[in-house]
Every structure is written in structure tokens, then in C-alpha cells.
Amino acid sequence: MTDIVIVGAGASGGAAAWRLARAGFKVTCLEQGGWVAPDATPSLRPDWEIARQTTHHPNPNVRAAPQDYPVDDTDAAIKPFLYNAVGGSTILWGAHFPRFRPSDFRTKTLDGVGDDWPISYEDLAPYYAENDRMMGVSGLSGDPGNPPREARQMPPVPPGKAGVRMAQAFDRLGWHWWPADVAINTQPYGEGRGACNNCGPCDLGCPHGARSATDVSYWPQAIAAGVRLITGARVFDVETDAQGRATGVAWYDHTGTVQRTKAAVVALASNGLGTARLMLLSTSKRFPNGLANDTDLVGRRLMHHPTGMVTGRFTEAMDGWAGPFAVSILSQEFYETDPTHDFVRGYQMQLIRSDGPVGTAVGGYLPRVPWGAGHHARFREVFGHSASLTVTTEDLPRLENRVTLSDHLTDSNGIPAPKMTYSLDDNTKRMIQHGIKSATRAFAEAGAADITAQSLVADAGFHLLGTACMGADPGSSVTDSNSRAHTVPNLLILDGSVFTTAAALNPTSTIQALALRAADALIRDRAEMQVAS
């Protein structure tokens, strides 16, 4: 019997495991993937851009590694991106590390849409700060777009030529911009973690540990604090007693043998897709529709950050292959609701650097370089000459966007795969169009020679949120403000499933801050906790 079993060793699982173990909890973490060796990164190999399309593809359906589970995405306008390993999806992430704005927690009160969170920015602020210290954040104080806070641990990442150019354009337009907050070391920081050398493809892993993934930030410290981390462990059921209290989990080990771990508290940290899947799989007499699913909200309200993309090509070389590819500067000029817009809420624009030779030729930010007589001339024009602005929008929760169980796909253990059903609403579509106009204007101001837009990037389902939402009312939410299931008092949900609304920015610093807060509440309430007898 362990005090707590955590399912998933990713961003949230790592943070909570560390916090709880330091407070004296006996913590077991079950993770279906294994450890990823830092020196196994393909960015040390000449075929690194091929690995990006295959073994390191962020879509589990393309990668199809043994530890992956497939995702039925036939009815999903946005495709799932995630990774299954110690470190979870942070193994592949770009490491943007913004915080929510205060208004993000109050969309109902301020704008009459979505729902208010049962907590505020102020409630989360100390946990954001603690998490920043653990992950290591590079950035700059003084951003007028966000409340004042503690100094970041390190100075911002280099903006590159395109970053400088776009910053000047934003200044001329009178628009907000700021160096991005990123979980990438610009100086050595943390245990044995070096500084970024601007290699580019952070998504392939970082042999210097400069990009903070939880396998190099939280996990070494969590294990030192006594956490028992079992890899190759795929959980398929959260078991409950007759009163509906969690008693532990059942899982397959790497040989396919069923194992059981009994625990006083069960915590799910399997991300917005994996956690919803596991809750729906965990049916019982008390919960015939899935664990803690009396409200039929488990799996519903799935939110992403629907993303448009605008790319500017400059006649001058921008050397966009250098520097962490996803992060540089960003603009939150259109972040808050503005009554003159034809949509509510808002979006941010993040400047992305450009691709390597293969990525440029195959196409991504820009259309594919055509084959044939003009191939080499076009390659010369575009390679290293572009930069892109994402239009990252706030996705409002809708019941019909959801995770269910696939009726035909299973993983290698025969466990039903999750199915994503997802479409965009008109508010989001209008927001993306506005964002495309804004980003186009910014590139024109910066002197781009030509500008190309994509109105929806389908390969952008990396933020999986809202599928077991947090709320004050047990009738319209799955967990309380401490991430504890309303109907299963000893079940915690630690990942982005608990998001009440999604904001318009990368979620992981908020996911981890919530996980630390949930852990603290558990530590505080340990004596009164109702556990299975």
C-alpha cells in the first residue's frame, strides 16, 4: 500500500510527485513509457530532420512506438500531439512558459462566456513561482501584458534577426510585444543542466539538458526524495470500493502481466486525453459511465488552442535555423476582449523561427518547394529567409468537443484507444481570421517580400485541456478547486483535464502550478482525507 499512486510521469505527474515526496508521502508513479536518454537525441545525427517525421513525430499515430496508444482522430479537426515517457510530452515540447492572465480565470464574469474558474490568478501565483524555480525560466521582468512578478531565473533567449526585425515592426505599429518566457536555460541552471547553444530543434530533445523537460528538472529530485517510479506500466483501471472511493489501480507491466497497486489516494496525470480515457475505462456499479462521471462531463469540453499561421519571407537572410525553434518574442496586443472585434476573448502571436533544409523543402511554415526546373531557385529564396507568427486563440469549452472511447482502435494491451471529436466554433474562426490579418500587417510592416497564411494548422493538438473540468458546483464540474473529484474524495486530477477554460496561451506552467497546488492541499488535508477502508 502506498500513500498515493500517480498515473503518468509527465509535466504534472513529476511536479506533484516531487512535492508530495518532500512532504513525507509514500509516492508511487506508474508510467507507460520509459526514460529517454539525452544523448539519444537525433539532433546529434545528420538524419535529424527525418527523425522529426518518423520516430520523433509528435503524433502518436504516426510515431506508433510500442509505448504509444493510438488515437482515433477521424472526427477531429486538430490532430493529437503528445509523448509517452518519463517527462511526458515535455520530451518534445517547445518550452513556451507563459502564465495565464488574471482575466483568463474570469471569462464568465468579464465576458459572459465559458465559466469562471473556482480559483484566481492570485491563488495560483505562489505555485507559478515555485514551478518557475524548479523548471528554470528565461525571460524579462516588466512585461506590461502581465501582472508584476518575481525576476525570471535567466535572461531571455536570443531573438535572432527575425526577432529584432519583428520587434521593431511591432513598435512602429504601437503593438505590445515582449520576449517570450521559456523553460530553456540561457545560462547553466538546475542540477547538471547546461545552457542552450541555439541548435534549433528543441523538439528532438536536448543533450545539454538546457531545455527543461521534467525528466531533467523534477524527476531527479523527485526520485532523490523517495518517489518510486515504475516505467513500462500501463494503467487500465482505477479501482473503487462500494462507496465509490478509489482503492488503487490495475496495470499491465512490460510483460503484459496484470499488476495492482493499492493506494490511499489515486492521482491521474495522464494528460487531457489519457486521463479522460482512463476515467471512461474505469466503470463500476457506482460509476457505470466512468469514474466520477455522474455529470457526464468526463471527456467533454475538450479544448485546444486552434492555431492559424502566417509566414513572412524576407529577401535578406534571417538565419532562422539558429535558436530554439518555437520561442523568441510574442505579442499579446489582441489578447483581451475588445468590443470592436467580431469575437470575444482573444489571441496571442508567437514568433517562430524557420526550418532546416529538409523541413524547408518538404514544407510546413511555407508551402512545399515545388519539384522541377525551378526547385533550386525557390529553395534559395526561402531557406533561412522566413519567420512565422502563430495565431494562438482561446478555445471556449463546448460539450460536443470531447474524448470518448474508440469502438475499434486499441493499444498493444488491447485497451480501447481514446477518440477525439472536435470542431471549431464561429467565434474561434473569426478570431483566427482577425489574427491572420494582424500577423500579415506585422510582416508587411517588417518588410517581408511575400506573406503566406494558413487558416488552421491541423497538426497543432499539443494542448489537451478541459476534459474533467474544475468548478465550484458539483453539478457542472468534475473536480473542486483543489483538483479533487467531487464524487471521489480521494481521486486527484493533476493534468490539463481540470482546466475550466483554456486561455489563449501555452498551458504547461499553469498545469504544473495547479498540480503543485493540488499537492499542497492534499498535504494540508491529509488527516481529514476520506480514503477507502
Next chain:
Amino acid sequence: MSAMLDTMIPGDADFPAASAIGLHDALTTHDRFAAPYAAITALLPDGFDALSAKDKEAALTDLERQSPAEFNALTVGAYSLYYTHPQVAAVIEALTGHTARPPQPAGHPLEPFDPAMVAVPAARGPLYRPTPEAKDV
């Protein structure tokens, strides 16, 4: 088969043609790209090699229209193996400064962030909306 690949990637004063770097052999032996390559070559019209450059382009354009998925997979394969070839990487380095080696372990030099850059946005007042519980934290 080289005629098809050379139509797609013909080479110029700087870049080698596909055949000059042995792209045919590389595709034929690649675990992922061999299949789409074989699929498209099987669909080539008889006498393709003898066609004029213009007619070869036209024939491939037709093939791309008829078998978009296979042609796409072949193009991805051809570009992937062409642009990771050391000879091509060396040309790119000479033309652009993008070093002909993997991104790691050496990385790339970049000017650090200059805090003076933020003078204009830093001078703006708070842009975030107040909430009922707003206070400095």
C-alpha cells in the same frame, strides 16, 4: 529511374542533380521511402526516359494528380534523402552559412538578447484587464 528523380531535382550551378548523389539507390534501400518510390516508378509511362525535359515534367505532373498520396510520399522521401546528403549539405553551407553537420553538439552562435530592445513596450502601462480580486502579487 534517375530520369524521374533528375526531373524532380535537376541540379544547377551549385546543387548536384539527384542522380549525382545516388538518390535512386538511397530511396530503393530506405525502409520507409522504398515503397512509395516503387509505387510511382511502376506508374511511369513507357518510354519516359526518352521524353523531352518538358514532357517529363508534364508526365510527372499527371502522375502527381492521379496518385497524390504516393507522389507526396515519394516527394517527402526524395527531399529528405537529398537534403541530408553530405554533398548537398556542403553546398547549403557554402551558400548560406548553415553548417553541414548535425545541430548538436555544437549548436549555432547567436547574439544574446539586448534588454534595450524593450524600451518602447516597457514604457506602456498595464495592458491586462483587472479582475475583481486583482492586487499586486
